[in-house]
Amino acid sequence: MPSIFSKIVSGDIPALKIxxxxxxxxxxxxxxVSRGHTLVISKDEHADLxxxxxxxxxxxxxxxxxxxxxxxxxxxxxxINIIQNNGAAAGQTVFHYHVHIIPRWEGDNAVRLWxxxxxxxxxxxxxxxxxxxxxxxxxSVNAQGAPRSASA
Ligand code: 5GP
Numbered sequence: 001m002p003s004i005f006s007k008i009v010s011g012d013i014p015a016l017k018i019x020x021x022x023x024x025x026x027x028x029x030x031x032x033v034s035r036g037h038t039l040v041i042s043k044d045e046h047a048d049l050x051x052x053x054x055x056x057x058x059x060x061x062x063x064x065x066x067x068x069x070x071x072x073x074x075x076x077x078x079x080i081n082i083i084q085n086n087g088a089a090a091g092q093t094v095f096h097y098h099v100h101i102i103p104r105w106e107g108d109n110a111v112r113l114w115x116x117x118x119x120x121x122x123x124x125x126x127x128x129x130x131x132x133x134x135x136x137x138x139x140s141v142n143a144q145g146a147p148r149s150a151s152a
Contacts, residue, residue: 002045003045003094003095003096004094004096005039005041005045005094005096005098006045006096008025008027008041009025009041009043015027015028015030016028018038018067018070019063019066019067019070020043021059021063022043022059023042023043023044023055023056023059023060023063024040024041024042024043024059024060024062024063025040025041025043026038026039026040026041026063026067026101027039027041029100033102033110033111034077034102034103034104034105034108034110034111035075035103036071036074036075036077036101036103037100037101037102037103038067038071038100038101039098039099039100039101040060040063040064040067040098040099040101041060041096041097041098041099042056042057042059042060042096042097042098044056045096046096046097047095047096047097048086048087048092048095048097049084049086049097050086051097052097060097060099061099064082064099064101067101068080068082068101071101071103072103075103077103077104077105078104078105078106079103079104080101080102080103080104081100081101081102081104081111081113082099082100082101082102083099083100083102083111083113084097084098084099084100085100
């Protein structure tokens with residue numbers, strides 16, 4: 001079944017579109033956390049970042065920059081958050097790749113992403129090692145020609 005965003009792409013449900021090209025579409029979020037809160041999606045349906053073909057990811061990212069510049073020119077926010085959720089635990093509710101562009105104004109308290117905490121330096125070193133090894137392992141699997149879906 002097509003995602004709600006695929007239905008926006010096909011025109012089956014309406015959206016306030018602000019930009020589109022061959023690979024991407026930008027429209028206003030239906031429940032904005034700030035004025036101008038915009039979503040940029042891939043026109044093709046991919047569940048999340050992990051599933052995105054690199055060329056499509058690049059195209060969507062170019063659109064994110066284009067739209068962010070447009071929002072800055074139109075609304076003069078003090079800042080902009082770019083947020084991209086992957087997985088329900090991270091707050092993803094629509095499983096079709098999308099990027100939130102959230103204009104921010106001083107003191108608006110629209111988004112609070114994390115609370116910094118003190119970290120154990122040895123734990124940080126071990127984490128850096130563990131993640132670096134995982135990335136290297138994935139690269140070598142890719143280099144051996146495994147199917148993209150299994151290795152991306
Ligand atoms: P997520 O939590 O998956 O990162 O974000 C999904 C976003 O899609 C939410 O901010 C939600 O308001 C928005 N959204 C969900 N359904 C629709 C819709 O039908 N139209 C529009 N314009 N936005 C939607």
